[in-house]
Amino acid sequence: MFGSSLNQIPKELILPIVQRLRLASDKGYIMDRNIESYLKVYQVLSEEECIKTVKALEEKDSEFQTHQFYNSTAGTYHSYEHELSVAYSQIETKDLIMERIWNTLKKYIEELDMKGWFVSWDGFSEVRFNRYHTDTQMKLHCDHIHSMFDGQRKGIPTLSILGSLNNDYKGGELVFWDEKVVELKAGEIMIFPSNFLYPHEVKLVTEGTRYSFVSWAW
Numbered sequence: 001m002f003g004s005s006l007n008q009i010p011k012e013l014i015l016p017i018v019q020r021l022r023l024a025s026d027k028g029y030i031m032d033r034n035i036e037s038y039l040k041v042y043q044v045l046s047e048e049e050c051i052k053t054v055k056a057l058e059e060k061d062s063e064f065q066t067h068q069f070y071n072s073t074a075g076t077y078h079s080y081e082h083e084l085s086v087a088y089s090q091i092e093t094k095d096l097i098m099e100r101i102w103n104t105l106k107k108y109i110e111e112l113d114m115k116g117w118f119v120s121w122d123g124f125s126e127v128r129f130n131r132y133h134t135d136t137q138m139k140l141h142c143d144h145i146h147s148m149f150d151g152q153r154k155g156i157p158t159l160s161i162l163g164s165l166n167n168d169y170k171g172g173e174l175v176f177w178d179e180k181v182v183e184l185k186a187g188e189i190m191i192f193p194s195n196f197l198y199p200h201e202v203k204l205v206t207e208g209t210r211y212s213f214v215s216w217a218w
């Protein structure tokens, strides 16, 4: 029955559908459904570049401010106990970090082979530096960034980029889903989808100061 109705359709109408299906499977457009496959770590900065960046940030001490979470429902900002500090300092290595992020984002998307349909991301935000002194942390959250959209930029953060700048601290583990610890060494960045499927946190730093940076692609 099915075969006979297919026979009634002109051949030239059937072919494009068959070709499209084959193309989809050849190109790997069927997504990997393992949620952990989308956490990817890349080495992007040298030891010297990290040291230079941390030194520059130490000199910008006064620019760091206590981090605040924005509650869009209440329209309020809130810092929790042990909250980290953040700064958008203009330091010499910032352009270099932005350039490495750009190149690595392209690599991430290529590796996941999403080019066939993931076509409309527009850019990534200016790097924000995160500083975790001893006894500070970032509590479990997913990224829902309001401040980056100013009327000209439109979209949602699709990917988060987290970079580590030093190793000389204790504690401060990056943890996903309240259980998976991701080791991020100085010079490495992690790219991951930043929506509600990927809640993450930075545990309390127990010794030293942890420096990192973050950017969001939309």
Ligand SMILES: [Fe+2]
Binding pocket: 141, 142, 143, 160, 200
């Ligand atoms: Fe986050």
